[in-house]
Amino acid sequence: MGSRVFLAEAALFLVMLLLLGKPLHLPVALLVVTGSSMEPSLESGDLVIGVSPGLVGGVKIGEIVVYCLDAALRTGCIVHRVIDIHRVGNSLLVVTRGDALQRPDPPVPVSLISYVIVVRIPRIIWVFIVLLLLYVFYRKVLRRLWLLHRGVVFAEPGYIAFLLVAAYLSLNIAYIGMGYVDVTQFNVNLPRVREDVLFNLSSMEASIRVTYDKPLEPVGVPQCSIAGHAAKIIGMENSGNNDKGYLFYTVAMPRQVFLEEWRRLSSEHPPLGGYPAKVASLLFLQCRVRFNYALLKSSYPLSFAWREPLFRYIKGEEAVEIVNNNPVAINVTVAVYSVPSYRKLLVEKVLVKPFTVEKIHLSGHGRLLVRFIYDFLGSPRSYSLQTG
Amino acid sequence: MTRGDEPLVDTGFLARVLRYYWISTRQRLVLILLGVLVSFLSSSVIIVSLLPLYYYRGGYIQGYIGLTSYRIAILERYSRIAVLDSIVHLSLMLLVGSFLSIALTVPSMYYSVRGRRVARIALEAAVVGYIVAGLTLALFLSSIRVLLAEVALGLPVSLVEATRFGQLVFHASRGGYTSAGLYALEVARYSLHFSILLVVAAGFLHLYIQRYYEDLLDMPLIDGNFS
Numbered sequence: 001m002g003s004r005v006f007l008a009e010a011a012l013f014l015v016m017l018l019l020l021g022k023p024l025h026l027p028v029a030l031l032v033v034t035g036s037s038m039e040p041s042l043e044s045g046d047l048v049i050g051v052s053p054g055l056v057g058g059v060k061i062g063e064i065v066v067y068c069l070d071a072a073l074r075t076g077c078i079v080h081r082v083i084d085i086h087r088v089g090n091s092l093l094v095v096t097r098g099d100a101l102q103r104p105d106p107p108v109p110v111s112l113i114s115y116v117i118v119v120r121i122p123r124i125i126w127v128f129i130v131l132l133l134l135y136v137f138y139r140k141v142l143r144r145l146w147l148l149h150r151g152v153v154f155a156e157p158g159y160i161a162f163l164l165v166a167a168y169l170s171l172n173i174a175y176i177g178m179g180y181v182d183v184t185q186f187n188v189n190l191p192r193v194r195e196d197v198l199f200n201l202s203s204m205e206a207s208i209r210v211t212y213d214k215p216l217e218p219v220g221v222p223q224c225s226i227a228g229h230a231a232k233i234i235g236m237e238n239s240g241n242n243d244k245g246y247l248f249y250t251v252a253m254p255r256q257v258f259l260e261e262w263r264r265l266s267s268e269h270p271p272l273g274g275y276p277a278k279v280a281s282l283l284f285l286q287c288r289v290r291f292n293y294a295l296l297k298s299s300y301p302l303s304f305a306w307r308e309p310l311f312r313y314i315k316g317e318e319a320v321e322i323v324n325n326n327p328v329a330i331n332v333t334v335a336v337y338s339v340p341s342y343r344k345l346l347v348e349k350v351l352v353k354p355f356t357v358e359k360i361h362l363s364g365h366g367r368l369l370v371r372f373i374y375d376f377l378g379s380p381r382s383y384s385l386q387t388g
Numbered sequence: 389m390t391r392g393d394e395p396l397v398d399t400g401f402l403a404r405v406l407r408y409y410w411i412s413t414r415q416r417l418v419l420i421l422l423g424v425l426v427s428f429l430s431s432s433v434i435i436v437s438l439l440p441l442y443y444y445r446g447g448y449i450q451g452y453i454g455l456t457s458y459r460i461a462i463l464e465r466y467s468r469i470a471v472l473d474s475i476v477h478l479s480l481m482l483l484v485g486s487f488l489s490i491a492l493t494v495p496s497m498y499y500s501v502r503g504r505r506v507a508r509i510a511l512e513a514a515v516v517g518y519i520v521a522g523l524t525l526a527l528f529l530s531s532i533r534v535l536l537a538e539v540a541l542g543l544p545v546s547l548v549e550a551t552r553f554g555q556l557v558f559h560a561s562r563g564g565y566t567s568a569g570l571y572a573l574e575v576a577r578y579s580l581h582f583s584i585l586l587v588v589a590a591g592f593l594h595l596y597i598q599r600y601y602e603d604l605l606d607m608p609l610i611d612g613n614f615s
Binding site for chain 2: 157158160161162164165168169172175188189190191193194195197215216293294295296297298299300301
């Protein structure tokens with residue numbers, strides 16, 4: 001009987017010592033798994049035996065390891081599987097991931113790996129540990145509490161308190177043990193917002209569609225500006241169902257913005273190259289949409305190109321066309337010469353409005369040379385074409 | 389058993405359990421003070437446990453958190469937070485421990501106020517009461533730390549989410565301690581000291597019960613012939 005108690009005590013002592021292995025930095029430790037990130041390989045409540053990486057020849061891909069975020073106190077420890085090992089300079093970085101997780105953990109230096117798991121003990125082992133504990137407790141403590149005196153069993157002074165404290169502690173441990181503190185990261189599921197924008201420079205309008213998850217709900221009218229100029233909202237539509245909603249609004253962009261951009265570029269004299277030249281420009285339409293719980297601040301890029309006017313001779317009509325594909329009006333001087341005498345027949349100044357085509361009729365003059373002289377982004381330019 | 393055969397010291401079970409101790413005025417005072425302290429601290433823990441300790445108002449996150457309950461609505465949807473669920477689960481021990489410690493220390497206070505004669509069972513109950521109160525205070529301290537320092541201050545009151553063309557800035561909520569929360573911080577500040585004090589007091593009382601009076605009472609009856 002005595003040797004049985006001794007064996008039970010020794011086993012209990014070994015379990016306790018191994019459980020203290022992690023905080024005491026022992027090379028072998030018994031660890032309790034909490035959480036579900038390693039299921040089905042490891043389940044919450046399982047015991048695992050970890051061995052220092054030095055004793056098993058280092059860390060290898062596929063092994064389950066334990067690393068602690070606080071290496072000194074060995075707190076905040078994580079049991080995950082190694083999925084990759086990188087060498088960065090002189091140090092090795094280990095990438096781990098829980099078997100039940102999609103995303104890998106951030107890489108950790110190999111020096112942070114405290115243990116490599118070598119044995120998994122199913123959580124049923126706790127039943128045996130508790131039985132062992134109760135057996136030793138009964139043999140070493142409980143049997144001595146009650147005394148027999150003159151045929152009457154009574155409690156020694158202070159033992160009632162002792163028993164009640166032990167009962168309370170057991171209750172506490174059992175209750176707290178049932179519900180360990182779950183420190184699963186709390187993620188806020190925020191509603192999503194999707195934006196689509198379509199610019200129409202010929203009508204000087206931008207159409208914006210904002211799709212949002214409920215319970216977001218737009219409040220009031222959006223406010224927009226472009227290059228410091230307020231842009232007017234000329235149309236708005238708001239609709240949706242229980243889960244999703246959308247806001248569609250149209251913004252009128254002021255022409256002044258494009259004139260200023262033209263002037264700005266003109267003062268910079270950008271290199272134009274050969275005819276027809278193209279110069280890229282970028283403006284931002286900034287809008288604010290108020291929602292009941294949030295403010296959507298967006299900056300929509302309006303990328304477009306300034307294009308040199310196009311000049312075409314229309315044979316059947318004996319006319320020339322000037323095509324302006326820009327958001328500002330362009331002044332073009334048209335000089336018409338007879339061929340081959342090169343006598344000036346006509347000089348006319350034409351204002352070609354944005355995104356329009358101007359037509360000049362040249363009927364009854366025979367073969368002609370038409371020269372177009374204009375200013376494009378601060379540079380004087382000309383273009384000639386022959387008719388007939 | 390005739391009248392003349394009755395033992396001078398009754399050693400029956402109830403007599404043993406209900407044996408009276410004679411204690412000094414100073415010891416009575418200590419018992420009363422410890423009883424008042426336990427009652428005050430345990431009542432504080434009960435009150436603080438039942439009330440909201442931290443609130444969020446105004447923005448995208450609204451509600452309150454407490455030890456025994458929480459209600460957090462993020463954009464009108466009530467959310468479950470795992471760590472708060474754990475604290476709510478554990479807080480049952482706070483309530484059980486607090487009520488139990490008051491119940492266990494009241495008998496010793498009652499006897500001490502009445503006179504110098506205190507039932508042994510009341511002293512033993514007081515030992516348990518002090519230890520339960522001490523452990524409850526330690527658990528309370530841990531719970532408050534996790535709840536207020538990590539969860540309450542860790543929940544983001546303002547959020548910015550990137551969108552394709554900009555950002556969605558959620559209206560910031562105002563978070564703050566309730567009166568009970570501020571009181572809980574005060575109690576928590578001294579919890580560790582009181583916890584140690586109570587456990588040490590329980591240890592001394594237990595030693596006192598075991599060693600001194602019981603040793604005297606357990607001495608064999610001597611017929612007076614010392615020759």
